[in-house]
Amino acid sequence: MIDVQNLSKTYGTFAAVDRLSFKAEAGEVVGLLGPNGAGKTTTMRMLTGFMPPSAGSARIAGYDILNDSLEVRRRVGYLPERVPVYPDMTVQGYIQFWANLRGVRDARRQTERVLESVHLLERRKTLIRNLSKGMRQRLGLAQALVHDPPVVILDEPTIGIDPQQVIEVRQSVRALGEKHTVLFSTHILSEAEQVCDRVIIINHGRILAQGTPATLRQQLQPGDHLYVQISGASSAAGQRLLAEIEGVQQVQPQGIGFHVRAAVRANLRGDIAQRVVQAGYQLEELRPVAMTLEDIFLDLLGREEGA
Amino acid sequence: MNGTWVVFRREVGQYFASPIAYLIAAALLLVTGLYFNADLTFSVGTKPAEPALIPLLLSFAMVFCAPLLTMRLLAEERREGTLELLLTAPVSDGAIVLGKFLSAWFYYTILLALTFIYQIILVSITQPDMGHTMAAYIGIWLYGGATLAVGILFSAITENQIVAAFLSIALLFILWMGELIGQIITNLELAEVVRQLTLIGHFTSSFAVGLIRAEDIAYYAGITALMLFIAIRVVESNRWR
Ligand SMILES: Nc1ncnc2c1ncn2[C@@H]1O[C@H](COP(=O)(O)OP(=O)(O)OP(=O)(O)O)[C@@H](O)[C@H]1O
Numbered sequence: 004m005i006d007v008q009n010l011s012k013t014y015g016t017f018a019a020v021d022r023l024s025f026k027a028e029a030g031e032v033v034g035l036l037g038p039n040g041a042g043k044t045t046t047m048r049m050l051t052g053f054m055p056p057s058a059g060s061a062r063i064a065g066y067d068i069l070n071d072s073l074e075v076r077r078r079v080g081y082l083p084e085r086v087p088v089y090p091d092m093t094v095q096g097y098i099q100f101w102a103n104l105r106g107v108r109d110a111r112r113q114t115e116r117v118l119e120s121v122h123l124l125e126r127r128k129t130l131i132r133n134l135s136k137g138m139r140q141r142l143g144l145a146q147a148l149v150h151d152p153p154v155v156i157l158d159e160p161t162i163g164i165d166p167q168q169v170i171e172v173r174q175s176v177r178a179l180g181e182k183h184t185v186l187f188s189t190h191i192l193s194e195a196e197q198v199c200d201r202v203i204i205i206n207h208g209r210i211l212a213q214g215t216p217a218t219l220r221q222q223l224q225p226g227d228h229l230y231v232q233i234s235g236a237s238s239a240a241g242q243r244l245l246a247e248i249e250g251v252q253q254v255q256p257q258g259i260g261f262h263v264r265a266a267v268r269a270n271l272r273g274d275i276a277q278r279v280v281q282a283g284y285q286l287e288e289l290r291p292v293a294m295t296l297e298d299i300f301l302d303l304l305g306r307e308e309g310a
Numbered sequence: 311m312n313g314t315w316v317v318f319r320r321e322v323g324q325y326f327a328s329p330i331a332y333l334i335a336a337a338l339l340l341v342t343g344l345y346f347n348a349d350l351t352f353s354v355g356t357k358p359a360e361p362a363l364i365p366l367l368l369s370f371a372m373v374f375c376a377p378l379l380t381m382r383l384l385a386e387e388r389r390e391g392t393l394e395l396l397l398t399a400p401v402s403d404g405a406i407v408l409g410k411f412l413s414a415w416f417y418y419t420i421l422l423a424l425t426f427i428y429q430i431i432l433v434s435i436t437q438p439d440m441g442h443t444m445a446a447y448i449g450i451w452l453y454g455g456a457t458l459a460v461g462i463l464f465s466a467i468t469e470n471q472i473v474a475a476f477l478s479i480a481l482l483f484i485l486w487m488g489e490l491i492g493q494i495i496t497n498l499e500l501a502e503v504v505r506q507l508t509l510i511g512h513f514t515s516s517f518a519v520g521l522i523r524a525e526d527i528a529y530y531a532g533i534t535a536l537m538l539f540i541a542i543r544v545v546e547s548n549r550w551r
Pocket residue numbers: 014019037038039040041042043044045046084190551
């Protein structure tokens with residue numbers, strides 16, 4: 004549905020987006036994850052036909068974003084980062100305007116349908132200037148959906164609203180995946196993990212990693228992470244013992260046990276158990292520690308800055 | 311075409327909800343009313359009422375009114391970020407600019423129609439030269455379109471409405487004053503060229519005296535088209551920033 008090939012955008016000599024390539028299949032919810040200035044908004048602006056790329060290309064629903072811009076724009080719903088509204092219009096007037104502009108046939112009915120779905124139907128006569136921020140965000144979402152586009156692009160839709168509404172917006176994005184292909188951006192990892200089928204991590208306009216949250220965690224987790232708790236040994240003795248085991252790279256006290264980082268190898272846990280028992284101590288607990296996407300993300304960014 | 315129509319409708323709605331638009335309408339009617347009254351009082355028994363009085367007044371008033379009526383049109387969209395949504399809607403940049411221009415012209419046409427009340431009063435008390443008046447109205451209608459197009463252009467250039475209004479007042483004022491400049495140039499040919507370039511040069515000595523000439527119509531249509539063309543290019547350039 005979305006097929007991006009070497010998409011680039013340079014401002015002068017500065018590359019805001021640098022040879023980005025990725026795909027999104029129909030019905031997939033894809034998250035663009037990156038810190039401030041990573042190039043998320045710039046990427047979305049190119050995909051929605053707002054600005055042309057400096058190099059590379061992309062196809063949306065089979066149409067080229069440069070050569071068939073109007074066809075692309077017909078098939079995309081876009082919620083920009085700063086939800087743009089006309090404060091002097093009513094909720095209904097605003098949605099109907101966008102419906103008409105995008106050539107929706109039954110604009111009135113579609114407007115009511117979409118307002119219903121974002122729980123703004125009772126507010127349809129309200130002037131937009133009198134809406135709360137969360138309502139405005141939902142209004143922006145309604146605007147992006149009123150023409151029932153196959154592709155929906157949402158730029159940080161959960162920014163600046165209260166936690167209750169954040170949860171609601173996440174749920175609606177998740178639900179959108181049933182009928183639409185969704186590309187949405189965020190700098191919050193847990194959000195990407197909750198909402199997306201697939202996450203693309205970008206920084207400085209380049210892709211650092213992509214995959215499902217689960218595979219990302221697996222692929223990027225450098226080595227095995229284990230939690231080990233030993234009784235009968237002093238903390239220092241326990242640490243020394245674990246550090247001597249083949250393949251162990253790092254041992255850090257964590258609570259009443261240790262966090263062990265080791266290279267991936269066969270029978271690591273067996274060896275640990277054996278050594279602990281041989282030394283005359285008892286093994287109280289031995290379990291794998293799953294790194295959160297958060298850790299992976301920070302780790303990746305850290306590595307990039309270091310390189 | 312659909313895009314132009316949808317944008318036009320929204321903007322017309324905005325005019326009828328905008329305090330500035332009502333203020334301008336009120337001010338125009340007040341000033342033209344005062345002058346009309348003065349002309350009537352003054353003319354009684356001495357000379358016939360001036361048939362092109364209102365259009366002549368508007369030819370100056372539009373230097374200020376056109377920028378005030380148009381400054382919002384594109385500058386606000388840019389400041390509020392709604393331009394990003396407009397430019398990602400499946401309509402051409404030209405359709406957007408044209409729809410906005412037509413809405414301003416439509417509002418101006420309504421204002422112009424309101425001043426017809428003075429002509430109705432005239433008809434009821436004397437026998438005015440209606441052909442002369444109609445020519446002047448057609449002229450000021452085209453003239454107004456050209457000034458509104460200048461206003462749109464400056465509204466496209468900046469996201470600050472005040473700056474947009476200021477710049478278009480400056481340009482319109484120069485175009486308006488051009489005749490005075492023409493008068494002080496001693497080289498006759500050059501003076502005529504300058505005059506031919508000004509807004510007023512195609513109005514006071516033709517439409518305002520009851521003449522409808524193709525060259526004057528072409529001049530206003532040309533200015534309007536040129537200003538809109540540049541405005542569309544400027545809107546397009548937003549995509550590159
Ligand atoms: N018009 C512009 N001219 C010059 N540089 C720009 C322009 N727009 C964006 N940039 C730069 O491009 C980079 C990417 O910006 P972008 O807005 O895409 O980031 P982002 O991932 O959306 O960040 P955020 O999370 O803050 O929204 C930034 O370093 C930004 O400063």
